[in-house]
Amino acid sequence: xxLTVPELLLLMxxxxxxxxxxxxxxxxxxxxxxxxxxxVFVSFFAIRSTxxxxxxxxxxxxxxxxxxxxxxxFKKFLPFVVASIPMAFLGARFRLSESTFFMILGGALIISAxxxxxxxxxxxxxxxxxxxxxxxxxxxxxxxxxxxxxxxGIGGGIFLAPVLNHMxxxxxxxxxxxxxxxxxxxxxxxxxxLLTKDAFEFPWMxxxxxxxxxxxxxxIGIRLSLSKLTGNGIKIVTAILxxxxxxxxxxxNGLQLEF
Numbered sequence: 617x618x619l620t621v622p623e624l625l626l627l628m629x630x631x632x633x634x635x636x637x638x639x640x641x642x643x644x645x646x647x648x649x650x651x652x653x654x655x656v657f658v659s660f661f662a663i664r665s666t667x668x669x670x671x672x673x674x675x676x677x678x679x680x681x682x683x684x685x686x687x688x689x690f691k692k693f694l695p696f697v698v699a700s701i702p703m704a705f706l707g708a709r710f711r712l713s714e715s716t717f718f719m720i721l722g723g724a725l726i727i728s729a730x731x732x733x734x735x736x737x738x739x740x741x742x743x744x745x746x747x748x749x750x751x752x753x754x755x756x757x758x759x760x761x762x763x764x765x766x767x768x769g770i771g772g773g774i775f776l777a778p779v780l781n782h783m784x785x786x787x788x789x790x791x792x793x794x795x796x797x798x799x800x801x802x803x804x805x806x807x808x809x810l811l812t813k814d815a816f817e818f819p820w821m822x823x824x825x826x827x828x829x830x831x832x833x834x835x836i837g838i839r840l841s842l843s844k845l846t847g848n849g850i851k852i853v854t855a856i857l858x859x860x861x862x863x864x865x866x867x868x869n870g871l872q873l874e875f
Contacts, residue, residue: 617821619656624822627656628829635674635833640841641854642678642792643773644671644799645830647725647861650718650768651868660714661817665810666826668803669818671771673827674834675799681838682793692786693794695754697801700762700772704802707766708809715870721768722866724775729859731782749785761798766806771799774861777854792841 619627630652631645638645649667657663682688757779765772773795780791810816 618819619822623656624825627652627822628825631670631826632829632833635670635830636837636840637853637857638774639674639678639796639834639837641857642675642682642777642795642799642841643854643857644674644678644771644796644803644834646671646771646799646803647721647774647858647865649830650721651861651865654718657819659817660717661810661815662819665807665816665818666823668771668807668810669823670826670830671799672803672807674830674837675771675773675796675803677831677834678796678838679793679800681842682796685842687789687793688797689790689793693797695751696758696776696794696798699755699758700765700798700802701805703759703762704766704772704805705809707763707768708806708815709813710767715872717768718865719870720764722862722864722870724764724768725858725862726866729778729855729862731778733855733859734782749783758798762802762805765799765802766809771803771806773799774858778858781854789841 617624631649634645634648634652638648646667649670650663653663653666657666679688757776761772761775761779764775776798777791777795780786780794781788785791786794807816
C-alpha cells in the first residue's frame with residue numbers, strides 16, 4: 617500500500633464529502649480529487665487515473681437518477697457529447713508538466729466561477745429562463761471543453777455547467793444533468809486516451825477504498841439535489857465550489873505557494 621490505514625481512512629472521508637457536495641450539482645468531484653491526491657501520491661499518472669475513476673463512479677450514479685427523473689434529454693445533449701469525446705481522448709494523450717497542468721486547471725476554474733457568480737447575483741431569484749443557440753455553438757463548446765477536460769484529467773462538467781448557466785442554456789437541473797452525463801462520457805474517453813499512451817496507473821488498494829467512499833457520497837448528493845435544491849441554489853453551490861477549488865489548485869498546486 618502507498619498509504620497507511622489511518623491516512624487512507626482520512627482520505628476516504630475527504631472523498632466522501634467531496635462526492636456529496638459535487639454530485640448535488642451534477643459534478644463528479646474530479647478537480648478536488650486531484651488537489652487531494654496531489655498531497656499523498658507521488659506519481660502524476662496515478663493522480664490523474666484515480667481522479668478519473670472516482671469521477672466515473674459518482675456520475676454514473678448521478679446520470680442514472682437524472683434519467684430516472686426525466687432530466688436527461690439525450691437529443692439536446694448529443695452535440696456536446698459527440699464533439700467532446702474525441703477531443704477528450706486527444707487531450708488525454710498530451711503529456712503536460714505538473715505545474716502547467718495545475719495552472720491551466722486553476723485558471724479555467726476561476727474564470728468560469730466568476731462568470732457564474734456574476735450571472736447569478738444579477739438574476740432575479742425566480743428567474744429560470746432558457747435561451748436558444750445555433751447548433752454550431754453547442755458543438756464548439758463540447759469540443760473545446762472536451763479537449764480541456766482531457767488535458768487536465770477530469771470529466772469537464774465543472775467547466776461546462778458555469779458556462780451554460782451563464783448563457784441560460786436551460787433550467788439549472790437540466791444543466792446539472794448534462795454536466796453529469798458529459799463527465800461520464802468524457803471520463804471514459806480520457807481513460808481510453810491514458811491507456812493508449814501507457815499512462816494509466818491505478819493504485820488498487822487505495823483506489824478501491826476511494827471508490828466505496830465516492831459511491832456513498834455520490835448517492836447522498838444526488839438525492840439532496842433532486843429533493844432540496846432550487847435552480848439558484850444549484851448555481852450558487854456550483855459557483856462556490858468551482859471558485860474555491862480553482863483558487864486552491866492555482867496557488868498551491870500550480871504556483872506552488874505555501875500558506
